Amino acid sequence: MAATMAELVRAQWGDHRPGVTSHEGTLTHHEVAAGAAARAALFGELLPRGAEPHIGVLLDNVPEYPLWLAAAALAGAAVAGINPTRRGPELARDIAHTDCALLITERAHLPLLAGLELTVPPERVLVVDDPAYRELLGPYAQTRPDALTGAAPTPASRMLLYFTSGSTGAPKAAVCTQGRLAAAGHSLVRYFGVRREDVHYLCMPMFHGNAVIAGWAPALAGGAAVALRRRFSASGFLPDVRRFKATYFTYVGRAVQYLLATPPAPDDRDNPLRTGFGTEAGAVDAERFAERFGVPLIEGYGSSEGGASLQRTPDTPPGAIGRPAPGDDLAVVDPETGAELPRARLDGDGRLRNGDEAIGELVNRGRSSFEGYWRNPEATAARTRGRLGGRVGAGWYWTGDLFFRDAEGFFHFAGRTDDRLRVDSENLAAAMIENILARYAPATGVAVYAVPDPVAGDQVMAALALRDGAAFDPEDFVAFLAAQPDLGTKMAPRFVRTLTALPVTATNKVHRVALRRAGFRCPEPVWWTPSAAGPPEAAKLPEPSARAGSSYRRFTDEDRAALLAQYRDHGRAHLLDG
Template sequence: MRGADTVAELVRRQWGDHRIGLRDEHHTLTHHQVAAGAAARAALLVDLMPPRPGGEPHLGILLDNTPEYPLWLGATALAGAAVAGINPTRRGAELARDIRHTACRVLVTQRAHLPLLDGLPLPGVRILVTDTDAYRELLGPYGSARPGDARLGPVRPDSRFLLSFTSGSTGAPKAALCSQGRLAAAGASLAAHFSVGRDDVHYICMPMFHGNAVIADWAPALAAGAGVALRARFSASRFLSDVRGFDATYFTYVGRAVQYLLATPPTAEDHVHRLRLGFGTEAGAVDAARFRERFGVPLVEGYGSSEGGASIQRTPDTPTGAVGRAAPTDDLVVVDAETGRECEAARFSPTGRLLNAAEAVGELVNRGRSAFEGYWRNPEAEAARLRDGWYWTGDLFYRDADGYLYFAGRTDDRLRVDSENLAAAMIEHILARWEPAAGVAVYAIPDPVAGDQVMAALALREGAVFDPAEFAAFLAAQQDLGTKMPPRFVRVTPELPLTATNKIHRVALRRASFLCEDPVWWRPTQGAPYEPLTPAAAATLRAEYARHGRIPEFTDR
């Protein structure tokens, strides 16, 4: 299929196509009906946003994954407007800040989310509630609209289309800009890379306010003319029944969704489906192998920030554990953030274990021309991202002698133990090999004197119990577990806390530290056996922090 310069052109192509294009558990729409629905909403949007000085053509969407979400995405593209995906897990002043910061003049939501908006100061924001008679009556007169009939502004490749919030685990989230041209190109690239065709069905179970679902799932389906199936919210227990019911062939994942799928009880029909591919990030090599063995579906780990500043492409010869090589348009290097010097190439043992993590792990930087289009009204964040003419990703990687890149975590997740820098993700990948563990999170808590100490949270498989001697023996057997890497504290928890995008909520874990309600095991001295952390031992630790004048947030409880 010929490429398209804009998302609007891709929406227009659906007109006249009467194959099934969009489904959820309650609705089935043809591609033509999707295009017609987008055109009707575009015409309504134009009437709701008359030109005014300083009035940006921005629409906020505060919805679960219902058909209204992609319909309004299409409408916004046709109208030459822009969408801000609003995170429904935000609350109060933070939620109001997101809506006001992105200059939303119209907010599309549903009745279930109305309590979130009660009492929020949102002056000048028109709120549309999709599952009401008033909304249907408002939309009714526009039913005969055709794609392209109504526009708020020019529709060009450089037209602003998405204001995509970053995760925002620390501080206010930033709204990364994405143009129609960049999203259309990303969709076409992924569709070609994964051979997406008109008979494919993309299952979108990740939240659509996040870039993963829109850029990596909806956009390639739109580019290829494939179908889309929606799950309002991710559900591990309904995943396989959805995949079968929708005849899905492709899905995306983020963070720990794969672990939750693996934690569901196995069945004799785990291979009975048409699913051929999962594409996402942070599954880890161990869980990816388990997923393929159990469900017969390969997981392809990808990398491409919502900001578009760097991308890595996987090729058939990519080694196990690697993400891939730099895209042809990028000049990616791994550098020491303090010196700016390129890190050493990774060296591996005969079994594939990284031997020189301290010298090889650094921040991934794009020295070439970047597709980064900036942040909405945040010049400070742009300046931090673009330094010395380079695009700094904020992610840790290492690179082998052949140029293949391996993800090692976020720069914010780096630990400094006894003056040695460690990447939390690398320790997690090692701990994930422990069979009783269903989920692993590694994070830093302050050392009473200087630097950090390593703490791990373990969610165990059903029926498993934490055996401290068995866990210590496992650690001792891992040849790539450096002497500074073993966790001093181990929190055993029923489930790991997650953000709305299924990423581990490390901020919550760090704040709770060892003063949490879950059982915590610890080593009083390096190499000692793990033992329960008693209230008396915790009090002694808190006193040690006080003696050294280090009063972390968690000790003030």
């Protein structure tokens, strides 16, 4: 089993099967290895003495992306995935923060760089679809992977610097070494039974860890091919899958919901896919996807930084993520005290009966593969130093994710630590409410988040992306809520925002910070239950079965003004801008 990504790239030499295919053409495995060697040799010539061996890659999913990943592996360099949805000083900051000695881009992205004060000089900004780029590569075209000069990469060599997809503050660049990436590739090969004839369809952006760690690495480790889509397209998904004979794909965020929102066709199941692997599809949509396309989705959990992971087993119940890998010491703990929390109690309808005491933060109390953040010791320490000045859980890996664990030991995702809502002194997890609202047929996407209560705690707000041409029917929505046996009395949304599509980050994850910041002060229609106004004890909605008629009406300008006055009266108006 290869210990480095460099070994896996060198193993491609002499293999003339398709290795990288796209709408631009096909490269064999051998051509990928040869192209990677040429680029690694060029990088060695261009790298200034004393500079960090870091390559910024500002590309869509085009063949040059895996070629430069493979080149970095051979050269013992690290690829910093630069997000093309970033703009201006923030984009320049990402390039500078990761100490890029070389920047690889394409003509389509040059306008993003115009006028920026870049730390990479113009002669080391390579434009892959410019004739000058081919001229630069020309002298190195005959380089063999085993003939490169310099120290051989080791498992500890940095391979990736990939930015976390957080929406607040400056993104952090997580470090991933060749050893960790190679191990992840081999692990997924075993887990999914990757075969040499498989084709991994990469439609998620390669500047994000999902496509590289869960798509490219196992393909390389298993001798499979990768098929590239420049950018994700819901309408282009099935045509691509059929064209490339793809057997596997990865997803994150709302990609699955976008696919389900495409018009159904009688031949949807006519495709070569065996499985999809990703996060945040949700149990309801995963079931819908399998029923419509005949393709099972496997929801996994692994922190981007490598600190904790859960594996799905054949006996994992619906709604659960799985169990820790053998030897891992994962637990759900109180984030303040570090004490392990009681197991969850679920009733016959799958409703969590003791969420207030069972939901906590997932931690890894054992050895983790977290390798830190580049040039950010404070953020690195925050993941491992524990809480309350380091006295609680020092040395653990704190994921920042909410979970609960059932009586059989399966872990269930309950949201992010900043997705916890406190309604009438009861703690709720946004993800649990989302799982319920996802059953609402007119909605193609759902996001649940907290807005501050005018007096104390939070109120529940939901954003519903409605199908094309659908209008929000408050009576129908109330009837739907009344029919949900696992909807707790505090879970029904006080506010419902209706829109055509949920706002997302560059990695297709719901932009919850933007939703929370806008709250009910948004341009789209908002519906609300005004009867919930007043002090906390008056904010309780009745049991779903007791609701009659429509308790939702349009939220008007007059309603907004009156509600804002309540926030001001109670000194909580500032919370709306948090």
